[in-house]
Amino acid sequence: MVSRGSYSSSSLLTGRFHARKLSPSIITFYTMFIFAFSIFMFFFYVRHISVDEDPPLPLLSQQSKSHQVPELPVHYKQLWDTPFNHGLHQCVKPTTKYKAAQGFDRYLTVRSNGGLNQMRTGISDMVAVAHIMNATLVIPQLDKRSFWNDSSVFSDVFDELHFIESLKGDIRIVSELPKNLEGVPRARKHFTSWSGVGYYEEMTRLWSDYQVIHVAKSDSRLANNDLPLDIQRLRCRAMYHALRFSPPIENLGKRLVDRLRSHGGRYIALHLRYEKDMLSFTGCAYGLTDAESEELRILRENTNYWKVKKINSTEQRIGGFCPLTPKEVGIFLHALGYPPSTPIYIAAGVIYGGNTHLSELSSRFPSIIFKESLATPEELKDFANHASQTAALDYIICVESDVFVPSYSGNMARAVEGHRRFLGHRKTINPDRKGLVGIFDMLETGELVEGRELSNMVQRMHKNRQGAPRKRHGSLPGIKGRARFRTEEPFYENPYPECICGSKSKLEIT
Structure with a gap:
């Protein structure tokens, strides 16, 4: 009896279920609702990860507490991604008309x-x-x-x-x-x-x-x-x-890049041209003491192969001819949206004024890294007192960085930028030094404060200065004769279009 009763109840429930079968329109509605809810949760999760999480903090250098400025919600991918290269690629093979030189006795x-x-x-x-x-x-x-x-x-x-x-x-x-x-x-x-x-x-x-x-x-x-x-x-x-570097330089350079990646993942390479010789040569004394300015003037006077001796420091800065100071670099990178935990490798010689000036950067970005903190004394021993060899280590680390930022457009900055373009237009942010002077001066006078307004100004100014593909600039208009060559963009700063090609129909075979 119990068995039949159970069977009867089961049959009854089953019959009721079939009797109240859902219509196709209701099933479609529920399906679309669940799908939309899933998409919403996915994008919410991705956005949460990419915006809120900073890169891991490397344990290489923490010189000072972070400068207290408001965080700027810039999308993480926007900070690090390589500009779209439009399918461009290297093309350096000779054409079919090319012939090798044969002058064996000359x-x-x-x-x-x-x-x-x-x-x-x-x-x-x-x-x-x-x-x-x-x-x-x-x-x-x-x-x-x-x-x-x-x-x-x-x-x-x-x-x-x-x-x-x-x-x-x-x-x-x-x-x-x-x-x-x-x-x-x-x-x-x-x-x-x-x-x-x-x-x-x-x-x-x-x-x-x-x-x-x-x-x-x-x-x-x-x-x-x-x-x-x-x-x-x-x-x-x-x-x-x-022109590959010698094996000892190549090997150590690659090891140092690996160490940077193992500690902090992505990193900025900053070519900080704030050495004594650079400031003296350019006549840039903004932010320096009177004693420091005089020291640089004397060095310039006593260096025979520097032709220009009298330089107006204020005019140099207004014209955009001065390297950014460590403080200005810190303001600039923060305005772009990089968080204080960002690892920054400093490619430079001895920073003029030492930690007195460098602290104005490290107060904002404590994860400052030099080759001396990245390599052991034993590893650097053979390169001591050889500026070209230590510069080669910096060059490797800069070319391989996720973002390269030069504080001044010197020979290394131009060479690194060109190499990064050749390798696929890796992200290179060129500060508009002339345009930034007005912004920095407004900060100094209190007309502007760090925050969203400053960030918007800096980001708009540098939207098209991040290494995206473009053809090499020619000479400035109105300049004639041989003087025009000095105003051209150097070939090695941007080897496009001759060594960087698009479709096969455009610039020969690759």
Whole structure:
């Protein structure tokens, strides 16, 4: 009886269930409601993660408590993502018309000048010049007499064997002159700056009287624009492929990048040009004491190869010709939306004034990292007193950073920006130094305070200054003659369009 009763109740319930079957329209409504609710919860969760969570705080350097300024709700992806590159890619292979140089009995010797990146761009140009002049290039001498007083030779800084081998399809390169030519008379030339192919073709007349031409300076000897496509691509092959750093520098540089990533994930590389020589050379004394300003003036007066001695510091700053101060960099990065926990690697020499000036940055961003805090003394021992080699470590870390910010547009800043463009337009934020002066002055006078209004102003000003693809700028309008070359954007700052291509129909094969 019990069994039948249970069965009867079950049958009754089942019958009632079928009798009240839901209509298709009601089922559709419930389905759409559940789907919409799920989408809402997903985006709420993603937004919560990306906006509210800061990158992990690295344990490398915490010099001071964070400057108390309001947090700015800028989207996390917006801070770190690479600009859209429109499908552009590297293109450095020669065209079908290209022929390698064959001048095995003619030799070009070169004395490079300047710091690391001035020498790198100059050496890359000399590769192209050797090709135009159909010459064998002797491994260049590095600058040992400039401000840096560095005794490094080529193989200390660069991988000499790789340099020779990677360009063997373009020019012949030898480590030194043949013994039988060491004592022969040489043509000693200061090639004209920003010269074109025609100029160097004219210089080949020297081969009728000399077997060796010595180039006394290598920087800016080749034009930025209006050169054959194959010459421009050869410059890129030399700069970005052949001039690899020596194995000790490459290996340590990669280890330091890995350490930065393991501690803090993403990081900013800040090229902070606030060294004594830079401030003295530019005549920039804003924010310095009278004693510091006088010290810089005396250094400028006593440095023979700095031609300009009297400089108006105020005019320099208003014109945007001064490096940002550590304090200004801190205000700038915060206004862009970077949180105080952001790891910032400082690529620089000795900061003028030491922690007195640096604390104005570290008070806002405590996670300040130098190579000296990232590497062990043992690792840095072999690079001590060799400015070119330590600069090469900074170069590697800057090129590999998630965001690169130069406080001044010097040789390294331009070289790093160009390399990052070549590698896929990695994010590079170029401060509008001239435009920022007015904002900083309003902060100083109290007309403006840090917060949403300041952030909006800075972000609007730099919307199109973050490394997105664009063609290289030509000379400024209204400037004629050779003076126009100084106003052009340097080739190695932006090798687009010759070495960065879109579809195959646009710029030859890749």
